[in-house]
Amino acid sequence: MLKPTQVFSPLAEQLEPEGAFVYLDLAAEARRKGIDVISFGIGQPDFLPPREVVDAVKEALDRGFIRYISTLGLPELRERIASYVSEKYGVDVKPTEVAVTVGAKAALYMAISLLTRPGDEVVVQDPAFPTYECVVRHAGGRPVFVKLREENEFRLAREDVEREIKDLHRVRGIVVNSPHNPTGAVLSESDVEELIELAKRRNLFIISDEIYEDYVYEGRHRSFLQDPEWRDYVVYVSGFSKTWALTGLRLGYVVAREEVIRALDVFATNMYSCPPAPLQYAALKALELGTSWFKSYLEEYRRRRDAAVEELGRIPGVRVVRSRGAFYLFPNVRELMGRLRVGSTDELARRILFEAGVVLLPGTAFPLRGGDGYLRVSYVLPIERIREGFRRVREWVEKVGG
Amino acid sequence: MLKPTQVFSPLAEQLEPEGAFVYLDLAAEARRKGIDVISFGIGQPDFLPPREVVDAVKEALDRGFIRYISTLGLPELRERIASYVSEKYGVDVKPTEVAVTVGAKAALYMAISLLTRPGDEVVVQDPAFPTYECVVRHAGGRPVFVKLREENEFRLAREDVEREIKDLHRVRGIVVNSPHNPTGAVLSESDVEELIELAKRRNLFIISDEIYEDYVYEGRHRSFLQDPEWRDYVVYVSGFSKTWALTGLRLGYVVAREEVIRALDVFATNMYSCPPAPLQYAALKALELGTSWFKSYLEEYRRRRDAAVEELGRIPGVRVVRSRGAFYLFPNVRELMGRLRVGSTDELARRILFEAGVVLLPGTAFPLRGGDGYLRVSYVLPIERIREGFRRVREWVEKVGG
Numbered sequence: 043m044l045k046p047t048q049v050f051s052p053l054a055e056q057l058e059p060e061g062a063f064v065y066l067d068l069a070a071e072a073r074r075k076g077i078d079v080i081s082f083g084i085g086q087p088d089f090l091p092p093r094e095v096v097d098a099v100k101e102a103l104d105r106g107f108i109r110y111i112s113t114l115g116l117p118e119l120r121e122r123i124a125s126y127v128s129e130k131y132g133v134d135v136k137p138t139e140v141a142v143t144v145g146a147k148a149a150l151y152m153a154i155s156l157l158t159r160p161g162d163e164v165v166v167q168d169p170a171f172p173t174y175e176c177v178v179r180h181a182g183g184r185p186v187f188v189k190l191r192e193e194n195e196f197r198l199a200r201e202d203v204e205r206e207i208k209d210l211h212r213v214r215g216i217v218v219n220s221p222h223n224p225t226g227a228v229l230s231e232s233d234v235e236e237l238i239e240l241a242k243r244r245n246l247f248i249i250s251d252e253i254y255e256d257y258v259y260e261g262r263h264r265s266f267l268q269d270p271e272w273r274d275y276v277v278y279v280s281g282f283s284k285t286w287a288l289t290g291l292r293l294g295y296v297v298a299r300e301e302v303i304r305a306l307d308v309f310a311t312n313m314y315s316c317p318p319a320p321l322q323y324a325a326l327k328a329l330e331l332g333t334s335w336f337k338s339y340l341e342e343y344r345r346r347r348d349a350a351v352e353e354l355g356r357i358p359g360v361r362v363v364r365s366r367g368a369f370y371l372f373p374n375v376r377e378l379m380g381r382l383r384v385g386s387t388d389e390l391a392r393r394i395l396f397e398a399g400v401v402l403l404p405g406t407a408f409p410l411r412g413g414d415g416y417l418r419v420s421y422v423l424p425i426e427r428i429r430e431g432f433r434r435v436r437e438w439v440e441k442v443g444g
Numbered sequence: 445m446l447k448p449t450q451v452f453s454p455l456a457e458q459l460e461p462e463g464a465f466v467y468l469d470l471a472a473e474a475r476r477k478g479i480d481v482i483s484f485g486i487g488q489p490d491f492l493p494p495r496e497v498v499d500a501v502k503e504a505l506d507r508g509f510i511r512y513i514s515t516l517g518l519p520e521l522r523e524r525i526a527s528y529v530s531e532k533y534g535v536d537v538k539p540t541e542v543a544v545t546v547g548a549k550a551a552l553y554m555a556i557s558l559l560t561r562p563g564d565e566v567v568v569q570d571p572a573f574p575t576y577e578c579v580v581r582h583a584g585g586r587p588v589f590v591k592l593r594e595e596n597e598f599r600l601a602r603e604d605v606e607r608e609i610k611d612l613h614r615v616r617g618i619v620v621n622s623p624h625n626p627t628g629a630v631l632s633e634s635d636v637e638e639l640i641e642l643a644k645r646r647n648l649f650i651i652s653d654e655i656y657e658d659y660v661y662e663g664r665h666r667s668f669l670q671d672p673e674w675r676d677y678v679v680y681v682s683g684f685s686k687t688w689a690l691t692g693l694r695l696g697y698v699v700a701r702e703e704v705i706r707a708l709d710v711f712a713t714n715m716y717s718c719p720p721a722p723l724q725y726a727a728l729k730a731l732e733l734g735t736s737w738f739k740s741y742l743e744e745y746r747r748r749r750d751a752a753v754e755e756l757g758r759i760p761g762v763r764v765v766r767s768r769g770a771f772y773l774f775p776n777v778r779e780l781m782g783r784l785r786v787g788s789t790d791e792l793a794r795r796i797l798f799e800a801g802v803v804l805l806p807g808t809a810f811p812l813r814g815g816d817g818y819l820r821v822s823y824v825l826p827i828e829r830i831r832e833g834f835r836r837v838r839e840w841v842e843k844v845g846g
Binding site for chain 2: 043049299308
């Protein structure tokens with residue numbers, strides 16, 4: 043008989059590990075074997091935020107801010123986020139419509155769990171950040187996958203969603219992410235408007251993960267918050283991890299109607315009491331400084347993307363969309379797999395890691411079929427390393443592919 | 445018709461706000477009305493940890509530790525917790541049996557959610573920290589309340605558990621907390637052994653919240669980990685919030701069998717990616733320093749408890765058990781309520797706040813019937829304030845009670 047600490051809830055078992063972290067472990071294994079690894083695997087920026095942002099935490103510690111704070115974060119931070127987001131997107135967000143969370147991930151976990159009832163169907167992009175569909179299932183819901191088409195630059199198209207849900211009767215919402223992990227796709231203004239129009243017509247929520255909102259290289263980011271009726275349909279999620287390169291401080295936030303924020307207050311009370319107190323001051327300082335310092339980094343990231351696209355184009359059997367946002371590319375490697383007689387995307391990624399010393403995540407880590415035959419490239423490293431990494435892959439392909 | 449952002453999951457709605465936080469808001473309201481408030485409401489120590497502990501975070505920030513770390517915390521911290529707990533309780537915990545979490549609360553949320561299947565029955569003390577029973581229901585389970593008896597000094601007795609579960613067929617486990625919030629009860633060695641014996645006989649898990657383990661004024665704390673078969677039955681939860689007075693850093697940990705830790709790894713990945721990186725260094729430093737500095741604080745807290753017991757004894761209609769642990773007392777105010785013709789414990793607590801300027805939490809905030817007719821006293825303030833607070837209550841009672 044199993045012992046009581048060996049029997050787990052089927053709802054908890056809906057949660058799955060993240061492919062990105064699996065590959066971090068594999069990369070460590072490769073390094074232990076003496077392989078010099080170039081990693082396109084991790085989704086975090088490689089620059090440092092302005093010095094003052096980190097110093098603000100040190101000052102907070104000196105001032106003794108090591109006690110519980112409000113569950114939804116410091117009131118002054120919620121106020122500042124409200125005005126920041128309002129100004130950024132020309133909307134009118136009130137402080138009571140803001141919650142600070144332990145990373146954008148806690149925001150997503152809570153928002154999806156709150157809005158998905160057991161038996162509900164929720165549209166998830168395929169490929170997508172794996173947490174979305176795991177948490178839908180964890181909440182007792184059923185993810186409805188809408189495949190992103192390469193020929194549409196991986197942008198989620200209303201007609202594709204409509205086709206998938208037209209015969210379904212328990213569809214409750216859509217989890218959307220633009221700029222998009224893992225493809226780098228950026229929804230256009232009309233993409234966003236059409237999705238909101240569909241949400242209104244079918245009475246669906248839109249949980250919009252906009253954590254990469256400042257990483258857009260052509261055109262402008264359109265937020266789902268920009269719809270005048272956002273309170274009725276939209277839960278907006280963002281944070282300080284990407285723009286301010288503060289992944290390790292776990293500073294996320296949600297903008298949503300007040301009832302949702304009140305429910306998240308109760309949720310977070312039971313989940314972690316409050317976000318860590320001293321780190322809140324990094325966020326406050328970040329918003330005080332604004333993002334003008336960020337422009338030069340954005341330019342650098344655009345140059346990296348272009349270098350990566352160029353190098354990928356030189357590898358036989360690989361083609362790539364020049365995605366407009368985030369810091370990801372999603373090259374199609376199906377022809378390469380055929381040429382090398384590699385059976386699965388995961389096998390290809392493992393061989394590239396252990397034989398060429400380069401981490402590229404298999405598209406299937408995000409999380410199902412839509413990423414089959416694709417690799418995710420995170421170009422968060424210097425241009426010369428990017429070129430060196432893809433040169434290694436090209437040489438490996440030329441060697442093993444005859 | 446309700447809008448899609450107004451319809452919430454019934455599972456999410458099982459979560460409820462914490463009475464302690466409700467009273468923090470009420471205290472703020474009282475202060476705005478010009479009332480000088482003495483608060484026995486909040487459950488956090490009032491001293492500062494050793495300077496080096498907080499400085500370790502500042503050093504970590506200077507060294508750039510603002511990136512993602514492993515989901516279960518820094519490997520070196522998990523190692524150090526394993527040896528700390530092993531030495532403390534004479535057991536043999538391996539680093540792979542330790543998870544660092546965002547406060548003990550995240551540990552409890554995940555552990556309860558992991559081990560409670562929909563339909564399972566889980567024993568919860570009444571009164572108890574409200575999160576336990578909320579999260580059992582949130583996971584689809586049913587809490588089975590076992591009333592703590594004042595005549596047994598509020599200690600959870602095996603025979604009381606046995607009586608409640610004898611006709612039940614889906615009992616899966618027990619959530620236990622010693623030293624206990626809100627009563628201050630400390631389980632004896634034989635209490636713990638008998639509960640484990642019951643767990644073995646009925647094949648139940650024991651999720652043991654031992655966050656107050658170092659606050660024991662008479663006798664010694666007995667950990668559920670001290671049973672040689674702990675891996676099969678026990679999930680131990682603790683953290684740095686109480687002993688090190690670091691509530692605002694949200695540093696908790698779990699000790700459990702490796703399968704549980706691996707499942708928590710996946711859970712935490714989906715819930716918040718990892719605990720905040722720089723704060724881990726406070727925990728590392730804390731364990732390096734040990735707890736010898738804590739002895740003088742413990743002595744001070746014992747003196748406070750004794751002062752509070754003495755003052756409570758002077759209030760007509762109040763009687764109190766001299767609880768041996770945590771920093772709580774749980775005076776019985778039933779006679780007082782009768783004398784003042786106050787209809788509910790909540791009404792009594794509100795009147796004491798707004799008429800006498802003293803925050804005492806109603807026992808019913810923890811969370812059901814077991815606390816009816818009791819107040820929770822958190823004696824985390826200087827002795828003169830403790831005496832002043834209860835003097836105010838006594839004078840108020842004498843005034844309004846005729």
